[in-house]
Amino acid sequence: MEDMSGFPQEITGKDKPMVSFRKVRKAYGSLLVLDDLDLDVSAGEMVSIIGPSGSGKTTVLRMLMTLEEINGGAIYVDGKPLTHMIQGDKLVPASEKHLRNRRSDIGMCFQHFNLFPHMTAIQNCMEGPVQVLGLSKEEARDRGEELLELVGMADKRDQHPSRLSGGQQQRVAIARALAMRPKVMLFDEVTSALDPEVIGEVTNVIRKLVAEHNLTMLMVTHQMGFARDISDRVCFFYDGKIEEQGPPVELFGNPQRERTQQFLSAVKEAV
Amino acid sequence: MLSWLFEDEWFPKFDWRWDYAWEILPRLLEATLNTLIAAAGGYAIALVLGLVFALAQRSQNKILTFVVREFVEFVRSTPLLLQIFFLFYVGPQFGITLSPWATGMIAIGLHYSCYLSEVYRGGLDSVPKGQWEAATALNMTTAQTYRRLIIPQAIPPAIPGMGNYLVGIFKDTPMLSVIGVAELIHTANAIGSETWRYLEAYTMVGLIFLALSLPAAALIRAFEGLVRRKLGM
Ligand SMILES: Nc1ncnc2c1ncn2[C@@H]1O[C@H](COP(=O)(O)OP(=O)(O)O)[C@@H](O)[C@H]1O
Ligand SMILES: [Mg+2]
Numbered sequence: 280m281e282d283m284s285g286f287p288q289e290i291t292g293k294d295k296p297m298v299s300f301r302k303v304r305k306a307y308g309s310l311l312v313l314d315d316l317d318l319d320v321s322a323g324e325m326v327s328i329i330g331p332s333g334s335g336k337t338t339v340l341r342m343l344m345t346l347e348e349i350n351g352g353a354i355y356v357d358g359k360p361l362t363h364m365i366q367g368d369k370l371v372p373a374s375e376k377h378l379r380n381r382r383s384d385i386g387m388c389f390q391h392f393n394l395f396p397h398m399t400a401i402q403n404c405m406e407g408p409v410q411v412l413g414l415s416k417e418e419a420r421d422r423g424e425e426l427l428e429l430v431g432m433a434d435k436r437d438q439h440p441s442r443l444s445g446g447q448q449q450r451v452a453i454a455r456a457l458a459m460r461p462k463v464m465l466f467d468e469v470t471s472a473l474d475p476e477v478i479g480e481v482t483n484v485i486r487k488l489v490a491e492h493n494l495t496m497l498m499v500t501h502q503m504g505f506a507r508d509i510s511d512r513v514c515f516f517y518d519g520k521i522e523e524q525g526p527p528v529e530l531f532g533n534p535q536r537e538r539t540q541q542f543l544s545a546v547k548e549a550v
Numbered sequence: 551m552l553s554w555l556f557e558d559e560w561f562p563k564f565d566w567r568w569d570y571a572w573e574i575l576p577r578l579l580e581a582t583l584n585t586l587i588a589a590a591g592g593y594a595i596a597l598v599l600g601l602v603f604a605l606a607q608r609s610q611n612k613i614l615t616f617v618v619r620e621f622v623e624f625v626r627s628t629p630l631l632l633q634i635f636f637l638f639y640v641g642p643q644f645g646i647t648l649s650p651w652a653t654g655m656i657a658i659g660l661h662y663s664c665y666l667s668e669v670y671r672g673g674l675d676s677v678p679k680g681q682w683e684a685a686t687a688l689n690m691t692t693a694q695t696y697r698r699l700i701i702p703q704a705i706p707p708a709i710p711g712m713g714n715y716l717v718g719i720f721k722d723t724p725m726l727s728v729i730g731v732a733e734l735i736h737t738a739n740a741i742g743s744e745t746w747r748y749l750e751a752y753t754m755v756g757l758i759f760l761a762l763s764l765p766a767a768a769l770i771r772a773f774e775g776l777v778r779r780k781l782g783m
Contacts, residue, residue: 346683379689387687393680397702397781407688410698439782459688 281351283363283370290358297322297357297495298343298463304351305338312338313519315352322462325489325496327506327527330516331542336499339516340465343497344387345378356384357462383411386461390468392448394440400427400451401436404458412459419458426454430484446477450484457488464488466498470505478502485509503546507531515539571750574741578751581737582758588654588733589720595659596719597712600666604674605696607667625664631725633657638729654726662715669711673704706778713770717763734758 290299296319305313313335320326328336341347343354345361353370354361363370364377373381395403404423408414414422427433430450440448449469456464466485470478482505488494489509500506506513507527514524515536523536534540606618625633634657641648648656677700685695727736738751 344683344687346686379691382686383689385687389680389683389687391680393678393684395681395684395699395703396783397699399782406698407690410694411689441782456687 283353286353286360286363286370288360288365288368288370290355294321295358296320296355297324298497299355300339300343300352301355302352303342303349303354305335305342305347306350311519313342316519316521318514318521320463320495320497322495323493324511325498325509327510327513328497328499328516329501329503329506329513329542330522334516335519336516337467340387340467340497340499343463344385344465345382356381383459384462385465386456386459386463387465388449388452388456388467388469390471392440392445392452392472394448394452394455396440399437399439400432400443400454403440403451404455407455407459422458423454426457427451429457429487430454431480444477445473446480449473449481453481453484453488461494463495463497466496466500468499468501470500470502501546503531503543515542517542566749566753567747570745570747571754574751575754577737577741578734578754578758581732581734582762584731584737585720585723585733586762588651588658588723588726588731589716591655592658592662592719592723593716595655596662596666596715599659599663601670601701603663603667604670607671608674622664622667625661630657630661630722631728633661634725634729650726650729650731653729654723654731658719658722658726662719665715665718666712669708669715670704672711673706673708674700676707677703702781703783706774706781706783709774709777710770713766713773716770717766720763720766721759 286301290296298318298320300316300318303313303316304311305316316339318339328339330336338347342349343356343361349362353363359381360370360373361378361381362373364373365371395406398406401420401423404426405416405419408419408422409416424433424436427436430453432447432450432454435443435447435451440451443451453469469485470481473481482502485496485498485505486509489496498506498510510527512524513527513530515522515530515534515538517538523530523534523539530539531543534543603618603622606614607622609615634654637646637648637657638650638653641653681699681703682695685699690698723731723733724735726733727739730736732740734755738748738755741751742748
């Protein structure tokens with residue numbers, strides 16, 4: 280088993296990060312996807328992740344959502360280990376029970392929405408609160424209606440996903456994730472599967488979240504303009520590493536690394 | 551030259567007697583009810599047990615998966631008739647003494663559950679992986695995910711297969727006649743041996759099977775459509 284002696288059992292302090300990746304390694308078979316990733320995200324911070332396809336952006340989010348196991352290092356959420364638990368005085372790989380306890384801090388929206396097709400919009404939003412958080416149906420419905428209102432989908436509350444456009448489905452998916460009251464929200468290319476004319480309705484919802492809510496957010500995106508507008512920080516991933524990161528004005532306005540410059544000019548040409 | 555073939559004693563006249571047919575109809579209708587009860591009982595067992603087998607074959611427990619898979623394979627590779635005989639005549643040696651009715655329904659239920667488990671497996675596999683990931687993101691347990699999300703979505707694509715096996719069970723109920731369940735064939739045999747007239751009874755049994763099987767396909771399709779609409783899919 281991996282020697283975890285160099286890793287703290289808890290991160291403390293007033294400025295402790297909400298999310299902390301420490302020397303995280305991820306491989307699929309012999310393919311090393313992420314190598315010694317270090318990334319801290321402060322509470323309330325909005326971090327965008329950009330980079331070429333295959334550079335490991337989705338994998339970062341999936342590990343944090345515990346959809347993928349990590350092969351080395353550790354991830355902390357709100358100061359406490361997520362991928363590990365304390366046994367005796369050692370960090371050992373997390374059990375399913377530990378994951379269930381810790382993952383409630385995190386919510387995620389997917390590129391293809393993944394709404395439950397046999398449930399209406401409001402039922403999608405009530406499912407987690409009722410089944411997992413133990414809310415009564417009435418409480419969950421109130422909460423769901425409030426959130427559908429927030430994402431501008433209140434009038435479609437009784438529609439099934441098959442009756443909704445992609446942009447509408449994604450907004451319901453955001454409401455569904457928020458209904459669990461996560462501290463950290465993850466967005467994985469939530470506009471990539473959408474028709475251009477409806478992208479704005481989803482980005483506007485995310486803008487609103489950034490402006491009005493104190494959520495910590497990690498967003499993988501190909502929309503450079505959007506990332507520039509709303510991020511506190513942008514991370515450029517290349518080949519499983521953070522090649523460069525910084526405030527959007529600096530990273531987009533004055534990129535230091537050659538690969539960043541190449542990538543940004545390639546994206547600009549594509550637009 | 552072949553006229554001897556057509557002599558009366560070799561080739562009796564086709565003589566259908568309406569009054570006799572009318573007379574035996576009530577007994578055949580009662581047997582039809584028995585047939586339907588046996589089929590429904592067997593099917594109910596098969597529906598539940600089939601789902602249990604399908605879920606067991608998807609479990610993380612390697613031993614459970616292996617045992618269930620081999621059992622399903624074994625049942626599917628041996629005749630239903632043998633399983634009926636085995637349960638009925640060998641069961642008592644293991645202290646399991648059941649009525650013909652119970653034996654019949656259990657045998658049919660067990661046999662068809664192994665076929666239905668494959669139908670369910672196809673339906674369960676057809677649910678996209680993204681549904682599991684969304685469930686994890688909501689922190690749902692595996693049991694909650696199956697119960698609330700995966701099984702409801704697996705049912706509509708499984709309905710045609712489930713319907714076909716319902717018809718299959720219905721047409722296999724005559725096998726229960728061998729252990730004395732008074733279903734259609736058993737009753738037709740009894741009528742025949744009492745009066746030495748078989749034509750009416752067997753013909754009517756055939757027509758009853760036909761009348762009940764024919765609309766099944768259309769009903770199953772309508773039911774699938776209904777379920778899909780109900781689930782908004
Ligand atoms: N389940 C998987 N099995 C094998 N390889 C995978 C799997 N998921 C992702 N990969 C590989 O990992 C690398 C990073 O993938 P990903 O994180 O999806 O990249 P990005 O989101 O930046 O496009 C890619 O080379 C991809 O092919
Ligand atoms: Mg990706």
